[in-house]
Amino acid sequence: MTEVKLYKKPLKGLKIFAMSIPFIAIGIFTISKEPIGTTDYIMGWICTCFFELGIPIGLFQTFDRRPQIIITENGIWDRTTKQDEFKWEQIKRAYPVNIHNQKFVSLKLDKSFVMKKKLYKWAAKLNKMVGAQNINLQVSQLKTDENKMTDFITEMINTERENRSKIMKKHFN
Structure with a gap:
């Protein structure tokens, strides 16, 4: 894999x-x-x-040499969200969000994803005010661009499972 x-x-x-x-x-x-x-x-x-x-x-x-984000053919996992892996099938769409020069990729997930840790009410209101979702991948600290990451995620959710490894190699090699 x-x-x-x-x-x-x-x-x-x-x-x-x-x-x-x-x-x-x-x-x-x-x-x-x-x-x-x-x-x-x-x-x-x-x-x-x-x-x-x-x-x-x-x-x-x-x-700190731990990976922040791990991407597989099954889904994407972000250490900072304290959630399980987001399956590609659960992600409806992804879009970039800029909050005070901090770059995020906001993921809109379907109802099948169960949050391990619920957001505080004030955090949920803040997310709604800035146009973000409950799950936001912080990419400003990573060695990648938020627009490239958004395009990659969009391409992965619109691709069949058999072709995902090719897309991963294309974007990250």
Whole structure:
């Protein structure tokens, strides 16, 4: 069986790491120059502690080698959705959605797909407001374009099972 794994771009984690360092330096500089107990001294500690969280997060994002999306002849699985595999037969349509420069491919599924984890009411309302569905594949972190991914998914749902491996090879080789 043909299987394609899509991984996150490590550059995003490096950006988080690099953007945290100057703020940590400013916080340490403020702590060392201000007398203990002043507002600036306390703000220096808050700044340092908050932006230090960017170091482990950035390193994790950079070195995380788990695939985010796995595509097979049977369907597509996204680690971030915390759902089972979406079968090609269950997907009615796919379309790109841009939410504050974050790229998504929104999947409209039929009634046969049972959600393992229901969305919060506020999240469902937010999805409806921005024109997204309950299942959205985040592709802004991947090494692929949302329009190419949408075209690929549309082609896969309109193709017979026997021909899906050819389409996968055409798009990902």
